[in-house]
Amino acid sequence: MANPVVVGVDGSPSSMAAVGTAAREAALRKTTLRLVHAFGWPSVRPLLGGPPWTPAAAGVRELVDGTLAEAEQRAREVSPPLDIAREVTVGEPVMVLEIESRTASLVVVGSRGLGGFGSLLLGSTAVHLAAHGHCPVLVVRGTPDPVAPVLLAVDGSPAGESAVEFAFAEASMRGAGLLALHVWNTWGEGASVGPDDPLDVVVDVERLREQEQRLLDDTLSPWQRRCPEVAVERRLTRSRIRPALIEASRDAQLVVAGARGRGGFTGLLLGSVSQALLHHAHCPVAVVRGNQ
Structure with a gap:
């Protein structure tokens, strides 16, 4: 059996949507679904000599049990025979899920949890996990079309090979097509693309296009x-x-x-393209780090 699919649960609508997606992913992988709820440490320390803070002592155990029961019910609506485990722990949610990612095949989170400000498009937990997780991280957002293809952002980088492998596996499990899109713009994101592009004056654009096509073909052919x-x-x-x-x-x-991708700084854990997709994509986004 594959390693479990882990989903962060905090009771928010976003996390409940993530539970449904995680249940489908676990069913596709024929593995266990782990519902993980983490308590952040309270901002006020217990009085000196007082008992340590615990969920039970704080009177929130029933609330957590209710949240996890709702999450389990949601998961079973998606896949009734699913093997489901619950985990409740004390710690910062982002660190708890990062630890969970070490033994997971996939971590699924909502795009924004209960702790997020309304104006934020993406919660800090999702961003941190995408940059630091030890397995692929799937952030649930938008309203995906279940018969649409899986979209793979091809960048041709050695680190991106893991993303290519993941995309082919997802398309195969889902019985979906794969749209492999390679977007190129040598002058950078701020440059124009069209008749006035300065690139057309100083370089052989058609030769560059052929090089980018070879990069796309070389990336995909082994996996096809x-x-x-x-x-x-x-x-x-x-x-x-x-x-x-x-x-x-x-x-x-x-x-x-x-x-x-190819244009990222060496020490940068999360590039501008993956960050843009996490914030603005119209469907769920899976970020896959190389050499995990």
Whole structure:
């Protein structure tokens, strides 16, 4: 049996949506679903000599049990025979889930939990896990079309190989097609793309296009041979990278991206493209770090 799928539960609508997605992922993998609820340490320390703080002492055990029972019910609506485990622990939720990711096949979280400000598009837990998780992290957002393809953001980087593998596996398990989109723009995100593009004056654009096409083909060909059951559409687009991927996510059931692509700084754990998708994609986003 594969390692469990872990989902963070805090009772928010976002986390309950994540439970449903996590249940489907666990069913696809034929593995256990772990419902994890973490208590952050209270801001006020107990009086000197007083008993240590615990969920039971704080009178919230019934509340937690109710939240987890609701989450389990939601999971069983998605997959009745699912093997479900509950975990309640004391600690900062982001650190608890990072630890859980060490022995999970996938961690699923909502885009925003109970602790988030209304104006924030993405909770800190999701961002931290995408950058530091030890397994792929799936952030649930938007309303995906279940018959749409899985969208893979191809960047051609060695670190992105893990994202390619994950995308093919997801498409195969879901019985979905795979849209492999490689967006290129040599002058960077701020440059124009069109008749006035300065790139057209100083370089051979057609040669660059051929190089980018080879990169796309070389990235996908080995995996298409390994996964012949997955119907793959290869798409090469010259555009601004982040807006193009966000727009393409409108017609996808899942976006898969590496944590950091070719243009990232060496020490950067989460690149600008993956961050943009986490904040603005129109469907769930899976961020896959290389060498996990």
